[in-house]
Amino acid sequence: MNMNQQMQKQITLKQRPVGMPKMDDFDFIDTPIGTTSAGEVLIRTAYISVDPYLRGRMQDTKSYIAPFELNKVITSGVIGQVVDSKSESFSKGDVVLGNLGWQEYSVVNEKEIKKIDKNLAPVTANLSIIGMTGLTAYFGLLDIAKPKSGETVVVSGAAGAVGSTVGQIAKIKGTRVIGIAGTDEKCQYLLNELGFDEAINYKKEDVPTALAKACPEGIDIYFDNVGGTISDAVFPLLNKFARIPVCGAISSYNDVEVDMGPRVQTALIKTSALMKGFTLGDYSDRIGEGYSALATWLNEGKLKYEETIVEGFDHVIDAFLDLFKGANLGKQLVKVSDID
């Protein structure tokens, strides 16, 4: 197959967003697919993961991961299928996972991708429950918060891909779990499908009041996906030796002004509480452990997951922007092509 002459669509960062990103911040450009050299593989993009943390990479600020460059392709978790291989490790038809470009095809070195076992779970699960978001939930909750049976766990962004997994693992560990989400439908999903003990609709309820009512014995663990006023409401309810894995702060990602709130120092001192930021990259040497545990729970029926799948490469940006509207239940993905 000679696809090097063929053109494909690619999404680049045209300008750094100010506030909420908009379609104009991105370019859809036509670019050659390219050719494979020794050790390389040509992949047809099947599913693209869109994630809140990508908003941070669109800023030109120091962070745990380099910012996206202007006029370069945006990258994220991608599942694709090998259509041509000059690698001994991959064959045509293999389904693979990698951090790849937002484009219809990618030519990549064999070291940048790993093969997916199609028989273990639906392939998309490798971008969600047994992939980045599931692993993020696993390590943040178990390594930082270390839940003990009988403790009270509060999760914000609870109907999202990370939050819904956190709550279920917390239930597996014998805790009492309170989820905070933004629609009644999401709250019902948490209660009826995932077995959460309580769910708070932060758009309808007064969060400090609802949290105090839902946590009569205080809060031992707060898994923070959102930051902002929802997190502010947690601090006065912390128990002695509380733990707060700080995973995301989606409420502030599009802020233009400095994100101001009550300072947390006094609450931390009063309770000897721990707050720790983290990203999945901190656990790169333990991915195998997390993957095994999640796959086992999934196959035992102890973990459920949802995906919100938008169809068509033209809708990648729409799907990304939907994250900030809270439109997604579970993992937000874009389907670009079928897997054979």
Add this chain to the structure above:
Amino acid sequence: MNMNQQMQKQITLKQRPVGMPKMDDFDFIDTPIGTTSAGEVLIRTAYISVDPYLRGRMQDTKSYIAPFELNKVITSGVIGQVVDSKSESFSKGDVVLGNLGWQEYSVVNEKEIKKIDKNLAPVTANLSIIGMTGLTAYFGLLDIAKPKSGETVVVSGAAGAVGSTVGQIAKIKGTRVIGIAGTDEKCQYLLNELGFDEAINYKKEDVPTALAKACPEGIDIYFDNVGGTISDAVFPLLNKFARIPVCGAISSYNDVEVDMGPRVQTALIKTSALMKGFTLGDYSDRIGEGYSALATWLNEGKLKYEETIVEGFDHVIDAFLDLFKGANLGKQLVKVSDID
């Protein structure tokens, strides 16, 4: 000796302070010294420790330690001398340490006090460098922050009893130490006496600018004694896997309004940083370890300490209020009587 008829002075909490405490919030009352029963000891107060954390106990809020009760004697670390003993463990003349009342004499159970070795160090060191503040520095820095040679350590409240010990232990561990204090005299003390690498006078310098200049390789550890805008300036300079023991927030202890500042979640995520509140009580089972280490360093000449000693029981409240004016260098104490 029959002192039960004799009267003594005692300081009680008359009303809960609003904002900065004032003399009117306290009462100096006359009360009988009382009598010793079996297992009890009569102690003449020699030195009273006044500490910022006591401000928190004057509020009626849930914390790691119960609030002071109105019209009851205030308590803190006290060194005294046994003047009468009905305990087999203590003899007249013994110098003892305990959490005792702000009064001239105390009748206490033998279990509430421990004997001080007068030969190891000046007795007041048991309220400072080898006592509560030294131990607080020891556990917060070594157990939470775990300094590694070559790292950059920033300490706020650096000329205070805790901060000055933190900086010296950090130097023993081979780190680069930057202290933040409120007078040029204190800064000179940190640089010339304690061996700090840099000192910033937060009342004269722009802290964000001065910190960035003093920490060209970023900040690995921030030992937080003060909270507020000084701490705000640290977060943008944190390195990956930074650690922040949160020991005190003196800048906010007298606040009437909610203490507002930039939320820290995003900075913690970007750097996978850890923030942990603590109090010495969290380490009650390791006091012996800390005491031994501090006493060894002290006797080896590796630790220096200062005390600001105010004379006279009538000045206990003045000495306490001085803490919030930053008047003290090192440990603030009140001398009530001589030790024979």
